[in-house]
Amino acid sequence: MPYQAEYIWIDGVKPTPLLRSKTKILDNSVKTPPIWGFDGSSTEQATGESSDCMLKPVFWCKDPLRGGRNILVMCEVYLASTGQPHPTNTRAACAAAAARYKANGMIYGIEQEYTFMRLNGRPYGFPEVDGEPGPQGPYYCGVGAGRVMGRDVIEIHTQACLDAGLMISGTNAEVMPGQWEFQVGPLDALAVSDQLYVARWLLHRIAEDFDIVVSFDAKPQKGDWNGAGAHTNFSTKAMRSSYEAIEAACNAIGGRVMEHVKNYGHDIESRLTGKHETAPWNQFSYGVSNRGASIRIPWQVAKDRKGYAEDRRPNANMDPYVVTRLILETVCSQEKAPAAKGKSPAKSKKKTRK
Numbered sequence: 022m023p024y025q026a027e028y029i030w031i032d033g034v035k036p037t038p039l040l041r042s043k044t045k046i047l048d049n050s051v052k053t054p055p056i057w058g059f060d061g062s063s064t065e066q067a068t069g070e071s072s073d074c075m076l077k078p079v080f081w082c083k084d085p086l087r088g089g090r091n092i093l094v095m096c097e098v099y100l101a102s103t104g105q106p107h108p109t110n111t112r113a114a115c116a117a118a119a120a121r122y123k124a125n126g127m128i129y130g131i132e133q134e135y136t137f138m139r140l141n142g143r144p145y146g147f148p149e150v151d152g153e154p155g156p157q158g159p160y161y162c163g164v165g166a167g168r169v170m171g172r173d174v175i176e177i178h179t180q181a182c183l184d185a186g187l188m189i190s191g192t193n194a195e196v197m198p199g200q201w202e203f204q205v206g207p208l209d210a211l212a213v214s215d216q217l218y219v220a221r222w223l224l225h226r227i228a229e230d231f232d233i234v235v236s237f238d239a240k241p242q243k244g245d246w247n248g249a250g251a252h253t254n255f256s257t258k259a260m261r262s263s264y265e266a267i268e269a270a271c272n273a274i275g276g277r278v279m280e281h282v283k284n285y286g287h288d289i290e291s292r293l294t295g296k297h298e299t300a301p302w303n304q305f306s307y308g309v310s311n312r313g314a315s316i317r318i319p320w321q322v323a324k325d326r327k328g329y330a331e332d333r334r335p336n337a338n339m340d341p342y343v344v345t346r347l348i349l350e351t352v353c354s355q356e357k358a359p360a361a362k363g364k365s366p367a368k369s370k371k372k373t374r375k
Contacts, residue, residue: 256330286337
């Protein structure tokens with residue numbers, strides 16, 4: 022019996038790309054989703070006179086909404102004319118970096134914040150027409166009417182991620198009303214990014230049934246309200262055994278501040294103000310248990326003298342392929358790759374005169 026494969030990809034819209042998808046009906050005999058195509062002139066990825074782009078499947082999982090044998094397929098975009106990665110394809114560069122630094126064993130956990138919005142552009146937790154709710158305080162990890170909004174969508178989304186086999190590791194209501202978070206990981210750079218995009222797609226699709234818009238904007242509501250981030254926890258093999266390696270990683274990132282910030286999501290300046298649990302966007306700091314630092318080292322990590330660190334700067338609208346690649350390249354380029362098991366470093370041989 023034929024089944025449905027929902028092909029998902031990232032378009033070329035600027036400044037923040039959108040997710041697109043379409044359905045391919047596959048014969049029961051097809052075990053692996055094939056390469057497909059789409060009209061790039063309608064997604065800001067091609068011109069009308071040369072509009073064909075290729076969709077190359079890179080990750081697929083169960084479709085928890087359609088059920089049965091149906092699947093969700095995350096794809097990379099390639100140029101049909103040359104077979105090369107499309108300029109909007111940020112996964113290809115991430116894959117190259119992941120292969121280069123595979124021995125360092127970098128893994129990530131990403132905390133994806135987002136905000137529910139009404140169709141009229143008002144945050145879901147705000148009065149429908151005008152005015153604002155009570156100030157921040159009771160909403161974070163809250164329970165009860167008037168404090169939590171949209172939980173029905175959250176419950177469906179969480180179960181959908183679990184049914185799809187995604188590595189979702191938690192959820193919670195956030196500081197601003199109508200704002201939530203889910204976490205994905207720990208996984209390597211490609212896996213965490215692939216799965217985060219599929220989880221984002223599922224969130225959009227489920228919220229669609231409730232006439233709720235999912236916003237990943239960095240500052241969805243101006244004023245004295247928290248922005249929305251995607252705090253990125255990271256850890257190499259060296260960091261998981263040495264506190265010195267954690268500090269070295271932080272210092273390495275501190276040496277490339279603007280390169281990271283400029284690629285951590287659109288409108289980052291409006292969120293990283295030094296207020297609302299953020300560090301200023303143009304300054305760098307790290308500290309133990311400090312949510313006002315650029316990178317936070319959890320207190321348990323400082324106590325254990327090993328573990329991971331949390332880059333608190335990425336926006337909710339960041340591209341995980343870009344963020345994980347930058348952290349991978351910056352941290353691992355100054356780390357020595359671990360020696361292979363069972364092998365010791367080669368010793369130089371001394372020459373003797375006869």
